Amino acid sequence: xxxxxxxxxxxxxxxxxxxxxxxxxxxxxxxxxxxxxQGFSDIAEGTVYALLVRIERRGLVDVEKVPSDKGPPRKVxxxxxxxQEYLEEFWGTWSFLAERLEQLRKAGR
Amino acid sequence: xxxxxxxxxxxxxxxxxxxxxxxxxxxxxxxxxxxxxQGFSDIAEGTVYALLVRIERRGLVDVEKVPSDKGPPRKVxxxxxxxQEYLEEFWGTWSFLAERLEQLRKAGR
DNA sequence: TACCAGTACATAGCAACACTGAATAGCTGA
DNA sequence: TCAGCTATTCAGTGTTGCTATGTACTGGTA
Numbered sequence: 001x002x003x004x005x006x007x008x009x010x011x012x013x014x015x016x017x018x019x020x021x022x023x024x025x026x027x028x029x030x031x032x033x034x035x036x037x038q039g040f041s042d043i044a045e046g047t048v049y050a051l052l053v054r055i056e057r058r059g060l061v062d063v064e065k066v067p068s069d070k071g072p073p074r075k076v077x078x079x080x081x082x083x084q085e086y087l088e089e090f091w092g093t094w095s096f097l098a099e100r101l102e103q104l105r106k107a108g109r
Numbered sequence: 110x111x112x113x114x115x116x117x118x119x120x121x122x123x124x125x126x127x128x129x130x131x132x133x134x135x136x137x138x139x140x141x142x143x144x145x146x147q148g149f150s151d152i153a154e155g156t157v158y159a160l161l162v163r164i165e166r167r168g169l170v171d172v173e174k175v176p177s178d179k180g181p182p183r184k185v186x187x188x189x190x191x192x193q194e195y196l197e198e199f200w201g202t203w204s205f206l207a208e209r210l211e212q213l214r215k216a217g218r
Numbered sequence: 219t220a221c222c223a224g225t226a227c228a229t230a231g232c233a234a235c236a237c238t239g240a241a242t243a244g245c246t247g248a
Numbered sequence: 249t250c251a252g253c254t255a256t257t258c259a260g261t262g263t264t265g266c267t268a269t270g271t272a273c274t275g276g277t278a
Contacts, residue, residue, distance in 0.1 A: 004202045007120025007234070010264045011113060012206060019213040029226050038209055047265050049227060054264090071225035071273050091214060093113045097121060098207060100147055104128040105200060116263065119235050138255050156236050158256060163235090180254035181244045225274080231267085238261075245254075 013043075015090040017051055018079060021061060022087055025078035028052055052077060060086050122152075124199040126160055127188060130170060131196055134187035137161055161186060169195050 020031060028049050035043045052075070055061050060083035064076045079087065129140060137158050144152045161184070164170050169192035173185045188196065 002198075002202065003234090004120060004124075004199060005206075006265060007123075008202055008206055010119040010235075011116030012210065013265075014116075015113075016210065016213060019210075019217055022217050027226080032226095039205065040209075042266090044266055044268095045227085046229075046267075046269095050229080050265080053228085068226075069274080072227065072271090073273090074226065089111075090113055093111065093117055094210060096148065097114075097117055098210075100149075101121065101125065101128075101203060101207075104125060108128055108131050112263085115236060119264075122236075136255080141255095151237090153237050153239095154256085155238075155240095155258080159236080159258085162257085177244085177254075179245065181242095181256070183255070219278100221276100221278085223274100223276085226272080228271080229269085233264100233266085235264085236262095238259105240258090242257080243255080246252090248249100248251085 009040075012094070013047070014051060014055065015087070015094060017048070018055065018060065018083060018087045018090065021077055021079040022084065025064075025076050027066075027074040027076045029074070055083070059083075121203070122156070123160060123164065124196065124203060126157070127164065127169065127192060127196045127199065130186055130188040131193065134173075134185050136175075136183040136185045138183070164192070168192075 016035075017031060020026060020034065026034075028045075031052075032043060032045050032048045035048070052061075056063055056077070060080065061077045062080050064078075066074045066076050068074050125144075126140060129135060129143065135143075137154075140161075141152060141154050141157045144157070161170075165172055165186070169189065170186045171189050173187070175183045175185050177183050
């Protein structure tokens with residue numbers, strides 16, 4: 001992963017994961033795989049798990065332990081009301097930033 | 110500044126400043142003022158100066174000390190060739206991220 | 219049986235970054 | 249002289265993503 005991307009993911013990765021969870025419940029391994037699929041080539045597994053622990057501790061998600069037939073039990077996360085609210089805030093912050101950057105990019109050409 | 114914004118600025122603030130400098134040379138105090146004007150209400154002065162030191166050390170900008178008639182001398186920064194290249198990389202990284210997020214946002218509605 | 223690959227989660231230590239808060243310094247006008 | 253604006257610097261803090269490693273369960277295969 002490029003250094004630029006690493007830094008830029010700070011703050012946004014959290015939003016990305018919450019956005020995924022707002023679509024449907026999911027567990028860590030699955031989320032990691034999905035991210036890699038989307039081109040976040042080298043997202044470290046540890047990164048995702050640590051993030052999930054954080055958002056759980058902050059009460060943004062509900063957790064359910066579900067047995068898997070292919071390995072250890074999965075921790076399935078789903079966005080709760082507080083998480084939904086937080087996600088909306090995230091989109092607000094993101095929009096603001098994206099607009100400024102789009103303006104700057106236009107100005108530079 | 111909201112906590113979300115603080116985290117999201119990591120990595121992007123650098124790009125923002127480089128983008129500003131790609132338009133015209135500028136000095137720290139001026140950049141801070143401009144950012145506040147654009148709605149980055151509480152960008153800390155210290156943050157901008159620290160960032161400028163970093164990009165100078167990495168050789169992305171050229172620096173010139175210019176006397177001011179309103180206070181101490183200004184350190185005027187201008188983007189050099191290496192900085193321009195780095196900025197282009199930044200836009201690439203940003204575009205990638207912005208596209209994924211836009212998709213996620215669409216999917217969520 | 220022994221071993222390995224794939225699935226699934228966890229965590230300690232590290233580096234980078236933005237913020238807080240304070241200090242320093244030059245200039246102007248009351 | 250002193251307040252207020254201009255202008256820069258820096259030590260200390262918290263959050264974040266990455267690296268590296270470890271644990272644990274299942275199924276296939278040699």
